Amino acid sequence: xxxxxxxxxxxxxxxxxxxxxxxxxxxxxxxxxxxxxxxxxxxxxxxxxxxxxxxxxxxxxxxxxxxxxxxxxxxxxxxxxxxxxxxxxxxxxxxxxxxxxxxxxxxxxxxxxxxxxxxxxxxxxxxxxxxxxxxxxxxxxxxx
Numbered sequence: 565x566x567x568x569x570x571x572x573x574x575x576x577x578x579x580x581x582x583x584x585x586x587x588x589x590x591x592x593x594x595x596x597x598x599x600x601x602x603x604x605x606x607x608x609x610x611x612x613x614x615x616x617x618x619x620x621x622x623x624x625x626x627x628x629x630x631x632x633x634x635x636x637x638x639x640x641x642x643x644x645x646x647x648x649x650x651x652x653x654x655x656x657x658x659x660x661x662x663x664x665x666x667x668x669x670x671x672x673x674x675x676x677x678x679x680x681x682x683x684x685x686x687x688x689x690x691x692x693x694x695x696x697x698x699x700x701x702x703x704x705x706x707x708x
Contacts, residue, residue: 586645594665610705635670
């Protein structure tokens, strides 16, 4: 049994190398990505029921469909990698954070409610607004 596991690990060594590379890159990139998303978000983002009129959804339908497909593929990839990173024996990393970013990229029913629930957490909102304040951006406005 142990020899079979060793053989399987040797046969799939390249996959584990790639996951290791991705983990290192995620340690470097994820804090920057989170900061960019938090800073780039419109202060009134959560006050709209749908996307703001100036969003990418106003683009040509073919471009919009391409962007939605690409965004969802990236979301699925991040969720899968986050799940793998959540098993510390395989690949250490920002597993839960990677899953969260992946979920936020996906389109699914109830996503808006999930985003609002996360942002209504006072600790999360305070942290997001602190990052925005350091960048000279207005705080996030939340609906009542």
